[in-house]
Amino acid sequence: MELKDTRSGFGAGLTALGRKNPNVVALCADLIGSLKMNEFKNENPERFFQVGIAEANMIGIAAGMTIGGKIPFTGTFANFSTSRVYDQIRQSVAYSEKNVKICASHAGVTLGEDGATHQVLEDVGMMKMLPNMVVINPCDYNQTKAATIAIADYVGPVYLRFGRPKVPNFTPTDQNFEIGKAVHMQEGTDVTIFATGHLVWEALEAAKTLAEEGISAEVINIHTIKPLDSKAILSAVSKTKCVVTAEEHMLNGGLGDSVAQLLSRNNPTPIEMVGVDDSFGESGTPMQLLEKYGLDAKAIITATKKAVARK
Amino acid sequence: MTNITELKEICPQIRRDILRMVHANNSGHPGGSLGCTEFLTALYFEIMNHNTNFSMDGIEEDLFFLSNGHISPLWYSVLARSGYFDVSELSTFRKLNSRLQGHPATHDNLPGIRMASGSLGQGLSVAIGAAQSKKLNNDNGTIFTLLGDGELQEGQNWEAIMYASANKVDNLIATIDYNKKQIDGSLDDVLPMGDIAKKFRAFDWEVMEETNGNNLEAIISCLNNAKDLSAKGKPVVIILHTEMGNGVDYMMGTHAWHGSAPNDEQLADALSQNPETLGDY
Numbered sequence: 066m067e068l069k070d071t072r073s074g075f076g077a078g079l080t081a082l083g084r085k086n087p088n089v090v091a092l093c094a095d096l097i098g099s100l101k102m103n104e105f106k107n108e109n110p111e112r113f114f115q116v117g118i119a120e121a122n123m124i125g126i127a128a129g130m131t132i133g134g135k136i137p138f139t140g141t142f143a144n145f146s147t148s149r150v151y152d153q154i155r156q157s158v159a160y161s162e163k164n165v166k167i168c169a170s171h172a173g174v175t176l177g178e179d180g181a182t183h184q185v186l187e188d189v190g191m192m193k194m195l196p197n198m199v200v201i202n203p204c205d206y207n208q209t210k211a212a213t214i215a216i217a218d219y220v221g222p223v224y225l226r227f228g229r230p231k232v233p234n235f236t237p238t239d240q241n242f243e244i245g246k247a248v249h250m251q252e253g254t255d256v257t258i259f260a261t262g263h264l265v266w267e268a269l270e271a272a273k274t275l276a277e278e279g280i281s282a283e284v285i286n287i288h289t290i291k292p293l294d295s296k297a298i299l300s301a302v303s304k305t306k307c308v309v310t311a312e313e314h315m316l317n318g319g320l321g322d323s324v325a326q327l328l329s330r331n332n333p334t335p336i337e338m339v340g341v342d343d344s345f346g347e348s349g350t351p352m353q354l355l356e357k358y359g360l361d362a363k364a365i366i367t368a369t370k371k372a373v374a375r376k
Numbered sequence: 377m378t379n380i381t382e383l384k385e386i387c388p389q390i391r392r393d394i395l396r397m398v399h400a401n402n403s404g405h406p407g408g409s410l411g412c413t414e415f416l417t418a419l420y421f422e423i424m425n426h427n428t429n430f431s432m433d434g435i436e437e438d439l440f441f442l443s444n445g446h447i448s449p450l451w452y453s454v455l456a457r458s459g460y461f462d463v464s465e466l467s468t469f470r471k472l473n474s475r476l477q478g479h480p481a482t483h484d485n486l487p488g489i490r491m492a493s494g495s496l497g498q499g500l501s502v503a504i505g506a507a508q509s510k511k512l513n514n515d516n517g518t519i520f521t522l523l524g525d526g527e528l529q530e531g532q533n534w535e536a537i538m539y540a541s542a543n544k545v546d547n548l549i550a551t552i553d554y555n556k557k558q559i560d561g562s563l564d565d566v567l568p569m570g571d572i573a574k575k576f577r578a579f580d581w582e583v584m585e586e587t588n589g590n591n592l593e594a595i596i597s598c599l600n601n602a603k604d605l606s607a608k609g610k611p612v613v614i615i616l617h618t619e620m621g622n623g624v625d626y627m628m629g630t631h632a633w634h635g636s637a638p639n640d641e642q643l644a645d646a647l648s649q650n651p652e653t654l655g656d657y
Contacts, residue, residue, distance in 0.1 A: 090512070112512070114543075119535035122501045126539070129441075129505020132490055133433050133513050137505075152495055153532070157502055161482050161492045 071227035076101025078213025143169035173313035190318020204265035211242035253283030335375035393453035409450035430487035443499020444524035497530025526558030
């Protein structure tokens with residue numbers, strides 16, 4: 066399996082957009098290399114804006130640039146794309162309904178050695194609470210590239226979340242990305258695992274092991290957390306009758322939260338959640354951190370067995 | 377070009393609108409609104425090239441962004457009196473289901489508003505973005521923005537001030553409403569700002585200071601000079617000395633009317649000082 070970072074998928078998508086859409090502009094807060102924005106910058110110097118270490122100003126400028134028809138893509142780490150600039154996003158982007166694409170790298174614990182100051186685990190929750198905001202967390206390089214290209218055609222604020230480490234690149238190249246449309250990764254009859262971001266791969270690995278133990282797990286990739294594909298989720302659950310959610314995010318406010326809310330209102334179902342339980346992260350390698358914080362295939366297997374037992 | 381006599385007749389009417397809007401709800405911000413009445417009147421009725429048939433993108437127009445959104449009664453009155461929407465709508469200010477929200481919003485498509493404001497410190501960044509968008513579009517329009525003086529205490533402004541000069545955003549004319557007052561008292565009581573002009577100069581802006589910020593002729597002349605100074609590689613800032621509560625004697629010389637509405641008697645007194653010229657809404 067080829068290993069590639071999702072942030073490079075973003076960079077490749079942005080480069081493709083630069084070549085095909087003259088209205089796309091990009092802004093970065095001193096992290097061009099980390100966000101893989103070099104190619105866009107080199108090919109479109111007049112449409113690239115280095116704002117320095119000033120994220121609040123970057124969000125405001127991006128909002129202003131939409132007036133006149135530009136489609137701004139802002140790039141910095143997920144922590145500085147959300148919690149640091151929440152009020153700027155709230156007033157100047159979400160409430161003002163501006164066509165800004167907030168592109169956030171190094172999300173979650175897999176940022177690794179930099180530790181908890183940089184490992185935001187609350188970003189999906191913050192962003193999904195904002196009216197008008199679309200929240201997308203693709204699973205690999207190919208899907209991140211496709212999502213980056215797709216959000217330029219959607220008019221309105223979008224939060225696009227991706228990460229730092231090299232992870233398996235397992236979805237098709239040049240795939241069509243449909244915002245809000247869940248993707249069936251694997252069929253199964255005993256349980257449905259709804260996963261997002263890096264944990265889609267972990268869920269697929271878990272499903273392999275579970276199959277060997279006689280549990281048939283369906284895996285669905287919820288790359289768009291808002292708007293949630295309620296139809297796909299309810300339809301899957303009506304068949305399998307128990308659910309696991311998996312995400313590299315705090316349990317409060319994340320994908321599991323959204324799925325639980327949907328199910329409790331429409332079809333109360335046993336649900337187990339894989340995510341970080343009210344804790345900050347710490348320094349370590351990405352794989353060590355996924356294991357320690359209960360976010361790897363092993364944790365998904367344990368959660369799945371619990372969910373199945375509760376049916 | 378509007379006759380200066382006509383402009384002078386517009387101002388008392390706008391002050392009446394502000395006072396009546398705020399009084400009707402017993403809420404809103406009359407002090408700063410009254411203090412900037414002459415400035416916004418000059419901008420919309422004399423200086424800016426703008427189209428009251430509103431479009432969000434405002435191509436080839438001059439655009440205005442209000443950063444200190446709490447002086448919304450003034451902006452709403454100026455927009456209505458300019459022809460963006462009917463003056464009768466001013467009666468809905470701050471009421472349920474109104475497009476005239478307490479602080480400006482784009483949500484209900486009120487013509488003339490391009491960005492929500494109210495949470496302070498964000499307008500200058502937005503104005504810079506709009507200015508750079510115009511440059512990308514080879515659009516010769518100028519971006520105007522108004523900020524409160526106390527608002528400069530918000531750090532985002534200094535990020536924006538640094539960026540604008542570094543990037544030669546020279547199609548931008550920012551004005552600071554320098555009334556030296558904020559909610560809790562004078563600037564010097566709350567957080568002394570020092571020499572604001574000197575600070576902007578240190579950040580390599582073209583700085584103008586207008587000490588007659590409630591005099592229409594002075595404001596128009598200042599804004600025309602500011603336009604002459606623009607497109608020369610530097611953003612322009614005007615430190616506009618204003619009197620909070622201008623035009624209503626008991627509201628002047630104090631910060632007390634920043635966010636307080638007059639009662640019935642006070643309203644009558646204030647209106648008697650500002651005769652109806654264009655017809656009340």
